[in-house]
Amino acid sequence: MQNMALVALALVAPAHLFAAIGVTSYEITPNPKAVMVVFANGPESRGFSWQTDESVTESEVRLVEGAASPGDFDTTPLVFTGTCVRVEKPAAHSHKVVVKGLKPGVAYSYRLGGAGRYAYGRTDVRRPSDKVTIVNLNDAQLSNPDKLRTWDNTLAASVREIGGAAAADFIINGGDFIDGWMRTSNKGPRVFIGRSVEWGIAAEPVAAFYPGVPWISSSGNHDFKEYANRMAVEYPAGLFPGCESLDYGNVHVATLPFVSTTWSKESEKIMDWLEADLASNVAKGKSDWRIVCLHWGPNSTGDHAMLVPASTNLAVRLGGICAANKVDLVLQAHDHTFSRTLPYRWGGAGWTTKADDGDAINLSPATRDENGETWDVAPNGTYYLSCGCAGHRVGENVKFAMSTGESSYRNREYRIVTGTLAVDSKWGHKGDPSSVDLPLSMFGIIRVDGRRLSYDFFVVDPDGSHGLFDKLRIAKE
Numbered sequence: 001m002q003n004m005a006l007v008a009l010a011l012v013a014p015a016h017l018f019a020a021i022g023v024t025s026y027e028i029t030p031n032p033k034a035v036m037v038v039f040a041n042g043p044e045s046r047g048f049s050w051q052t053d054e055s056v057t058e059s060e061v062r063l064v065e066g067a068a069s070p071g072d073f074d075t076t077p078l079v080f081t082g083t084c085v086r087v088e089k090p091a092a093h094s095h096k097v098v099v100k101g102l103k104p105g106v107a108y109s110y111r112l113g114g115a116g117r118y119a120y121g122r123t124d125v126r127r128p129s130d131k132v133t134i135v136n137l138n139d140a141q142l143s144n145p146d147k148l149r150t151w152d153n154t155l156a157a158s159v160r161e162i163g164g165a166a167a168a169d170f171i172i173n174g175g176d177f178i179d180g181w182m183r184t185s186n187k188g189p190r191v192f193i194g195r196s197v198e199w200g201i202a203a204e205p206v207a208a209f210y211p212g213v214p215w216i217s218s219s220g221n222h223d224f225k226e227y228a229n230r231m232a233v234e235y236p237a238g239l240f241p242g243c244e245s246l247d248y249g250n251v252h253v254a255t256l257p258f259v260s261t262t263w264s265k266e267s268e269k270i271m272d273w274l275e276a277d278l279a280s281n282v283a284k285g286k287s288d289w290r291i292v293c294l295h296w297g298p299n300s301t302g303d304h305a306m307l308v309p310a311s312t313n314l315a316v317r318l319g320g321i322c323a324a325n326k327v328d329l330v331l332q333a334h335d336h337t338f339s340r341t342l343p344y345r346w347g348g349a350g351w352t353t354k355a356d357d358g359d360a361i362n363l364s365p366a367t368r369d370e371n372g373e374t375w376d377v378a379p380n381g382t383y384y385l386s387c388g389c390a391g392h393r394v395g396e397n398v399k400f401a402m403s404t405g406e407s408s409y410r411n412r413e414y415r416i417v418t419g420t421l422a423v424d425s426k427w428g429h430k431g432d433p434s435s436v437d438l439p440l441s442m443f444g445i446i447r448v449d450g451r452r453l454s455y456d457f458f459v460v461d462p463d464g465s466h467g468l469f470d471k472l473r474i475a476k477e
Helices: 001-010 013-018 069-073 145-162 195-209 224-230 265-284 310-324 413-416
Strands: 031-038 046-052 058-065 078-081 083-087 093-101 105-114 116-124 133-135 170-173 181-183 190-191 215-217 244-248 249-254 289-293 329-330 338-340 345-346 361-362 366-370 371-378 384-385 439-450 452-460 466-475
Touching: 031 116, 031 195, 031 215, 046 116, 046 195, 058 069, 058 093, 069 105, 069 466, 078 093, 083 224, 093 105, 093 224, 105 133, 133 145, 145 195, 145 439, 145 452, 145 466, 195 224, 215 244, 215 249, 244 265, 249 265, 265 310, 310 345, 338 466, 384 439, 384 452, 384 466
Parallel strands: 133 170, 170 215, 249 289, 289 329, 329 384, 371 466
Antiparallel strands: 031 046, 046 093, 058 078, 058 105, 083 093, 105 116, 133 439, 181 190, 244 249, 338 384, 345 361, 366 371, 439 452, 452 466
């Protein structure tokens, strides 16, 4: 199978080869491109999406159990059709097909496309267990040709770290997959190259480095409404695309769309959905670990995110929901910085603007040392983690990220009053691990093994090498 062999070769090809997918060279053609595989509705589902030019209107996916040759797809009973919508700037067709009811423990070969133009691949529908490996990538959001290589290097490094793409159960994306504006040369002016082009040059390397590995993704402010057209997910009716939940083994993940900087009725609906989703999971008693992923988070020292009044509303609602439903991790993006808090727990109204508020509690968990690792033991709180950015704007927030105890930056007073500063806060947050913005891309690896969870933060050098930057260990025994 020539097409599938090409996919396999991509896993071992030097990362810089993928930088050839460039701003000026990427074309929208009748052939399926920008292929993405996501969870459509639970672990036994897949959502397939791709884009073509406007000449192709057919949206079809065919699956065969196990390995397959091209002729096998002509007689398979597993045929699914979907939707085709026109997307703008530049004009293209975005195709989406939802597939549900797949068999756990079965690897499927697939053919997607239409009008005789096809792409081939494979996706493994695993039987979720108490051991789960998750790759965390945020803010690819490419801005110039140099960032294409940064994105490729980050993907390649994460694959190396876990020992091959097959080791990943799924990918969590924190949003801003695209930017929309890009330099066509490294020093040229930023121009609007179009979301269809940028979606393609961001998605093509993902399909190569992580073929068939499903994503679950929050939406960011740059790609916010694109998710309705691009992600083949059965989102809850009446909410912005991005609200998605997944029960996978002993892990529950809930993602949120970008919550507007102007708090609105839509923002309240999103938080109501999250509260109901997590409460349902708690009632079922199936998950040892609960993770919330959102683009714009309430606990980061990066100046990019929190200088708006809506940040207080987000902190109050999210903090209370996490406390009531025993959320372990909140994965944040948007700020492009690294930060890691102590485990927070809220009572009452959570953070408020009152200096004497006693409801915000900063926990210092008990620890246990084992084999050179320090584990936080039953912390009974929520860690807020930001894992830098995977491709775009590395190092842009250096002047805003602070070490513990520093006090010189322009909006510190506002940030303390609203409770959105995790350093030198009036509510006992001093002593948190400091926030850092590095001129390097980052990725995170979450590993769950029963009632233990580890999160490793990695930085990627310009030459593609990578190293451990920080780590978190939690034990619930």
